[in-house]
Amino acid sequence: EVQLGESGGLSAQSGGSQTLSCTASEWSYDNYCMAYFREFPGKEREGVASISRNGLTSYAESVKGRFFISQDASERTVFLRIDSLSDEDTAMYYCAAREWWLLGSWKGFKNWGQGTQVTVSS
Numbered sequence: 001e002v003q004l005g006e007s008g009g010l011s012a013q014s015g016g017s018q019t020l021s022c023t024a025s026e027w028s029y030d031n032y033c034m035a036y037f038r039e040f041p042g043k044e045r046e047g048v049a050s051i052s053r054n055g056l057t058s059y060a061e062s063v064k065g066r067f068f069i070s071q072d073a074s075e076r077t078v079f080l081r082i083d084s085l086s087d088e089d090t091a092m093y094y095c096a097a098r099e100w101w102l103l104g105s106w107k108g109f110k111n112w113g114q115g116t117q118v119t120v121s122s
Contacts, residue, residue, distance in 0.1 A: 047106030
């Protein structure tokens with residue numbers, strides 16, 4: 001069972017940047033998709049960014065231009081950088097993984113991290 005360990009998050013200043021990271025304990029699949037979701041209180045979890053093994057990326061429309069996902073495949077680590085933070089980015093962020101990648105698809109993720117809270121203050 002793949003374990004996803006998350007770090008980053010906590011408090012951040014409005015207008016600044018924040019980088020989250022997620023490391024998979026192992027990955028034996030030929031292909032994969034790693035993604036970040038966020039969850040606002042009382043709302044459904046929503047996908048914001050994903051990346052494939054060969055570096056293809058996909059973003060939710062609402063975050064394009066401010067969220068950037070990247071990876072260090074050799075370390076099985078994915079990074080999510082959030083620029084121009086605002087209080088609207090305050091949410092719980094979750095890392096997730098699945099065995100296939102499809103542009104704009106946020107379904108079918110089997111592995112989840114524990115989540116990391118991002119709180120933006122002005």
